Amino acid sequence: MALPYAHTAAATDSGSKDIPYCRKQKSLGLLCSNFLSLYDRDGVETIGLDDAASKLGVERRRIYDIVNVLESVGILTRKEKNRYTWKGFAAIPKALEGLKKEGLRDIGPADTSCSEKISDDEEDEMCSDMNSLSQNDRSDSSSVPKRDSRKEKSLGLLTQNFVKLFLCTDMDMISLDDAAKLLLGDGKHTSMTTRTKVRRLYDIANVLSSMNFIEKTHHPETRKPAFRWLGLNGKPVTISADSLLLSDSKKRVFGTDLTNAATKRLKVDDDTFLAVKPHNQVRVKQENENEDDRITAGKGYQFGPFAPANAPKVVGDSHDEKEKQAVDWESLASSYKPQYHNQALKDLFSHFQEAWKSWYAEVAGKGPIQLMS
DNA sequence: TCCTCCCGCCAGCAC
């Protein structure tokens, strides 16, 4: 049983024909969050792509996008056709370390400080060393065997090279446009190839954002959209009660929407919204937390409330704030109890509940609160 | 209008 994900599917699904299409409900970042929530638990060793697609209610094609990115940062490894081995978040530090070594080896010990040049909108001034991280979209790519050319353009490799931009330079932030140009190298690249690369980088950025590896921001001078590396020091994803309400923020957030059901979030009247609201309730936002209060997991990775079961929990904000959130949670939970007919989603939601209760008990020093059953 | 990025076509590849 699959969730209606694509609008075409929603239109044909008798149970969701009244739910308007909303692309935000179907982002790769959200899908990634759901994917991780589904499989990041004890006892998961392998993941079948068909199983994932079925449980998440998406097409296999979208699962490929997710697993390619996750594989590139070590969370998954391909085991066989249609099946991946779950490595988990604990594998990330090692993977990133490997990427950093690889990247530094590629570009050599020379200058790695080109952030200022990058931040300018001057393509000509791009740091030439970074071209060694570029892929094979150059004008001489015709001389490369098709298989290699295809592999070199893969989403996984592009992800790794994108991550290397942060790991191997002192760039604080980078726009996807600049990243695309860097990764394309110094060959003759048309606006079309850049555009295509940027599209892929958006895909990657959404997935990495959903895991808090990076965050979307704006360049302080140009105000152009850019992404900032958070990496292993990324602030943990925490649930904010006020974010449960219809978001006023223009900033896109990912993480804990429970389904990818096609629902209209913003452009519907209140009655309509309430009718579909349960699918949209749980959202995330980043909280400003004292650096000292954060507990690290493994080699420093910061986990949120949906962290691996064996990971240390996050220490949250002030006691008052925590209590307020809990009250709001309980209130909202009773008002907007989701009704899931999909067993996989029930399981998934149960996971969220357990994660939240565990996290809350930890940070608030209270017993687990009763949410929905 | 421009940015963002979902969606599915279709080519390459493995079996």
Place this chain on the structure above:
DNA sequence: GTGCTGGCGGGAGGA
């Protein structure tokens, strides 16, 4: 031949 994989770009939603 069939199914898996995933690059690619059209085009629509959103700001």
